[in-house]
Amino acid sequence: MLNMMIVDDEKLLTDSLKSDVDWQSLGIEAVFTAYNARQAKEVFEQERVDLILCDIEMPQESGLELLAWVRNNYPQTETVFMTCHAEFKLAQRALQLGSFDYLLKPIPGDELQQVIGKVVEKIMKDQEVQQYSRIGQFWARHQPLLAERLWLDVINHTIPSHPEHIQRAAEERNIPFDRRMRLLPILISVQRYHKTFSPRDEKIIEYALMNSGEEILHVHGNGLLFGLTEGNLLALIPFEREAESLKETLRNRSEEFIASCTAWFYCDVSIYIGNAVFGHEVREMVGQLVRWDKGNVTFTNKVFVWGSKQPIHDAIKIPDMNAWSIMLKEGQGDQVVIEAEVVLKSWIGTEGPGAETLQRFHHNFLQMVFYVLKLKGIEAHLLFEDEASERLYQRAVRSVSDMILWVRHTVNTAMESMGTLQRTDSIIDKVEQFIQERIESEELSRETVANHVFLNPDYLDRLFKKEAGASVTEYIMRRRLDLAKDLLLKTNLPIGAIASQTGYSNFAHFSRRFKKQFGMSPADYRKQAANGSIKEKSI
Structure with a gap:
């Protein structure tokens, strides 16, 4: 509820206005009165005044002079003027000083209530905006980690998406929260880096991205920006008014941020600006932005705004890969890559292909490569189990650009393996070297050797x-x-130590093997060697 003051040198009119109008129904809790500017200033010193209804013509100091003083000392207070004279210059001056409206005496009751209702609505909205701004500033400056944890718990459904549950969780953590407050979520998706970074360097880059995002998007001091999942950042900006104008401003800032990411952080970024929602609706809104991002496989370095036309993914025909399998089998891997890239690049920047299309392409291409490798006796699942292959495989369905990188790597690796297979001497050398280096290991077997050279054990x-x-x-x-x-x-x-050094953990088994091959036990062999009378049995 608000406080109001009526200022008029006509005492009868002032008292009548105070008593005859149902101010509480208009959102006014307390009504103060003053009969001149001096008394009005005294009320300001003792009470909070949200609205003054003031006469323009008063002795000693006019209402316009009082308004100028109020503007300097209490800029949040709204003013509605009353006057008996419909003079344009007075009205113009009142509006220049920031008066909300201008009423002619005698004032019809319905007109007065209508004007006061409008100014009360404006004050309430302004106070909400200020309150939400203060909440956002408090989050950012004093309790960012606690506030981030609160919203991560809401998004991950650790805290149920219900106003009362969120309010209770915020109070328990001593975090300011107003269930009437709306939040504008912004999802920042790092689609790929153009350089290879160590895990430590990636953390540093992510920290730099967050700092840059806070500055360029103007989140710093007015909301939160934090890590959501790997490769995704989320901004939450407290907001009350209609979001369309802010969305356009954020679109421009987002484009500036994307340009800085490309120039300074060696990465492609897409940004998804959601709708302003209440706290209990944040989880659903963020989920929709994440799904929007996952479905985007053809656009990079782009800003998407909720409410704009979202792409409708059509059923795209996947190319027949039978011809590609024949090319690969015949050693024409370069041609396979060229033709696959023609198909994939035709999808970039179009709205048709979605995540499902890319997944079907990925599955079919992988099946084609594995089929050819199996014909060659190569264990494909072992060939691609290194860290680089695994990383490219996981990212392949993220975007068309990532799929192109995976296709190149997969075909090149397959071609290299098949080329090595054709050089039999190279395979034999690798096998012999591998056995020599691990001869003391009990785990050394036909299967481990075959795995090392990516071949089927029987074929090897x-x-x-x-x-x-x-x-x-x-x-x-x-x-x-x-x-x-x-x-x-x-x-x-x-002899027991020698058995262990040669890959035998069971001494009896070692002795039997040795005797079978050399016609005597290891102990007898050592004795006869000392006497110079060894007769070896060839293997």
């Missing part, structure tokens, strides 16, 4: 036997026993 066995004259398992056993023989001859290590 056939290839290795053709070139080396023994299966992989036989070759591993031969190398282990040759090493054991050297250690028995050249060292004083206990």
Whole structure:
């Protein structure tokens, strides 16, 4: 409720206005009276006055002079003037000084109530805006981490999206909150970086992005900007008036922010400006912005405003990849990449393809590559389990540009593997080196060797036997026993230690293997070697 003061040198009229009008129904709680400017100033010193209804012509000091004083000392107070003279110059001067309206005496009751109702509505809205601005400033300056945690809990549904639950949670955390306040959410999506950063550097870049966003979007001191999920930032700006004018301002600021991200932070960014919503509606609004972002696979460095036309994703036909599989099998990987890029680049900047289209392309292309690699005996799932491949795979469905990067990497990796396979000597060298480096490991087996060279174990066995004259398992056993023989001859290590050094954890098993190959136990072999009477049994 508001406080009002009636100022008029006609005491009878002043008292009549105070008693005859139902001020409480208009939102006025207390009505003070003054019969000249001096008394009015005394009331200001003792009471809060939100509105004055003031006569212009008064002795000693006019209403216009009083209004000038009020403007200097109490700028939030609204003024409505009364006068008996319909002089244009007086009305013009009153409006220049900031008077809300100008009424002619005698004032009809309905006209007075209509004008007072309008000014009360304006005062209430202004106070709400100031209150919400103060709340936003308090969040930003004094309790940003607590306020961020509150809204993350609301968005993640840890706090139910109900006004009472949010109010209670805010009070428990000593965070100012008004359920009548509206918030304007802005989702900032970092679509990709054009440089490779370490995890530490990415954190530094994200911190710099937040600082830049707070400054350019004018969030600093008037709301919050914080990390939502990996690659996504969220701004929440307290807001009360119609949001359309602010949205246009934010669109311009967002375009400036995107330009700075491209120039200074080596990244592509898209920004989604939502609708102003109440606190309990924030979770739903943010969810819609996130879904909007996930569905955007063809636009980068663009500002999207809620309420503008959103893209309608059509069912796009995925190209037949049978011809591509034949090209890849015949070693024409470059042509596969060229044709795939022609298709994908035709989608960039268009509204038709959505996330579902990109996922279907991704699935079909992956199936095509795996089919060709299987024909070649290559274990595709092992070929692409490195960190770089995994990262590109996960990001491929994020945008058409990311899909192009993944296609290039996938085809190049497949071509390199198939090229190595054609050079049999290279495969054999890799196998022998891998076995030599891990000969003491009990885990060394045909399967681990096959995984290392990304080949099917049976296929590797056939290839290795053709070139080396023994299966992989036989070759591993031969190398282990040759090493054991050297250690028995050249060292004083206990036989149990030698067994362990050559990949045998079971001493009895080692002894049986050794005796089968050399016709004697390891202990007898060492004794005869010392006597110079060894008769070796060839493997």
